Amino acid sequence: MKISEEKLVSFLEKEGLDAFYVHNPVNVRYICKYSGGDAYLLILKSKFYLITDPRCLEHAESECPDYDCVDWRPHGSIVKGLAVVLKQENIKKLGVEGEYVSCEMFEGMEEEYAREAACEIIPYTNVIEDFQAVKEEEELPYIKAACEISERALKRLYGDIRPGVTEKELEARLAMYMAMEDADVKSIPNIVLSGLRTAGAQINPTMKAVEYADPLLIDFGCKYNGYKAGITRTVIVGIATEKQKEIYQLVLDIQEKCIGAVKAGVKAKELYEIARDMLKGTGYESYFCQTLGRGIGLFAHQRPFITADSEDVLEENMVITIEPGIYIPEFGGIRIGDELLVKADGCVNLVQAEKQLMEIF
Numbered sequence: 001m002k003i004s005e006e007k008l009v010s011f012l013e014k015e016g017l018d019a020f021y022v023h024n025p026v027n028v029r030y031i032c033k034y035s036g037g038d039a040y041l042l043i044l045k046s047k048f049y050l051i052t053d054p055r056c057l058e059h060a061e062s063e064c065p066d067y068d069c070v071d072w073r074p075h076g077s078i079v080k081g082l083a084v085v086l087k088q089e090n091i092k093k094l095g096v097e098g099e100y101v102s103c104e105m106f107e108g109m110e111e112e113y114a115r116e117a118a119c120e121i122i123p124y125t126n127v128i129e130d131f132q133a134v135k136e137e138e139e140l141p142y143i144k145a146a147c148e149i150s151e152r153a154l155k156r157l158y159g160d161i162r163p164g165v166t167e168k169e170l171e172a173r174l175a176m177y178m179a180m181e182d183a184d185v186k187s188i189p190n191i192v193l194s195g196l197r198t199a200g201a202q203i204n205p206t207m208k209a210v211e212y213a214d215p216l217l218i219d220f221g222c223k224y225n226g227y228k229a230g231i232t233r234t235v236i237v238g239i240a241t242e243k244q245k246e247i248y249q250l251v252l253d254i255q256e257k258c259i260g261a262v263k264a265g266v267k268a269k270e271l272y273e274i275a276r277d278m279l280k281g282t283g284y285e286s287y288f289c290q291t292l293g294r295g296i297g298l299f300a301h302q303r304p305f306i307t308a309d310s311e312d313v314l315e316e317n318m319v320i321t322i323e324p325g326i327y328i329p330e331f332g333g334i335r336i337g338d339e340l341l342v343k344a345d346g347c348v349n350l351v352q353a354e355k356q357l358m359e360i361f
Contacts, residue, residue, distance in 0.1 A: 168206060
């Protein structure tokens with residue numbers, strides 16, 4: 001039994017459940033390591049089901065030999081296919097992913113099985129997401145590979161940066177380079193912003209052309225075997241102004257100080273407080289983002305969340321980002337972000353890309 005499966009079975013035992021239904025595809029992948037699509041899990045204490053359609057059945061049976069793979073199509077719907085298995089196993093207490101099972105699907109489960117069988121259906125939130133906060137050893141090579149691939153792609157992209165090229169073209173080239181370097185083809189959206197648009201650091205690239213003296217903010221990362229990298233670099237297209245240099249150095253100093261404080265046992269909000277304290281008296285306090293970082297893995301955003309009010313505590317083998325930024329309307333934004341592996345006595349930076357201010361001509 002895989003560690004992920006053991007965690008969920010232990011949860012069943014603790015909650016007194018007969019089974020747990022997994023609907024979110026990312027959580028399906030985490031539990032059973034299946035890389036295909038259209039897959040749903042029903043996990044019992046000593047038996048596992050993977051529910052899919054005939055197009056994926058052979059792939060599912062190949063990747064998940066310990067699962068009973070069920071084709072839902074002959075039954076007419078996923079809910080009806082699930083009901084057949086629930087009836088077969090005589091499930092009386094079923095846990096489900098409450099944040100992913102729609103009201104319509106929940107009502108369908110009630111109608112197709114639960115009312116007649118006197119089965120109690122209990123919605124839960126963040127059960128499997130919480131399992132993923134601390135990474136298993138077998139996950140770490142995929143995360144490291146995602147970071148390495150992303151860095152190689154970034155180096156290639158630097159050669160394409162020049163006045164006149166558009167944000168969308170740079171983003172498209174970056175995605176292409178990551179795929180060429182062996183990333184999953186279905187990657188995550190990347191942010192490439194220039195000029196004043198960098199002050200809105202979570203907006204989409206457009207056909208805006210890069211101009212001389214623009215800051216260019218690149219927030220990106222590929223997926224490798226489903227696991228995500230999270231890296232941010234800001235470069236200047238041309239010669240940086242004194243204000244750009246000042247803000248860049250402040251952001252870099254904040255990031256390095258926070259990275260130096262990362263280790264198991266540290267409260268996430270303590271890292272955020274370090275960043276806020278370094279901003280005092282600089283005049284940039286009100287332009288600092290309300291988050292310093294987050295956990296990352298199969299999800300791009302997961303525990304721990306590094307914010308002022310976070311209750312999370314860092315644990316060994318968590319993977320997090322530290323990505324401070326200052327965003328000033330009508331001026332622009334600067335953010336620097338790395339991905340870190342938390343250890344007992346510090347952390348390992350999984351990103352080696354240059355962080356000193358780069359002026360690209």
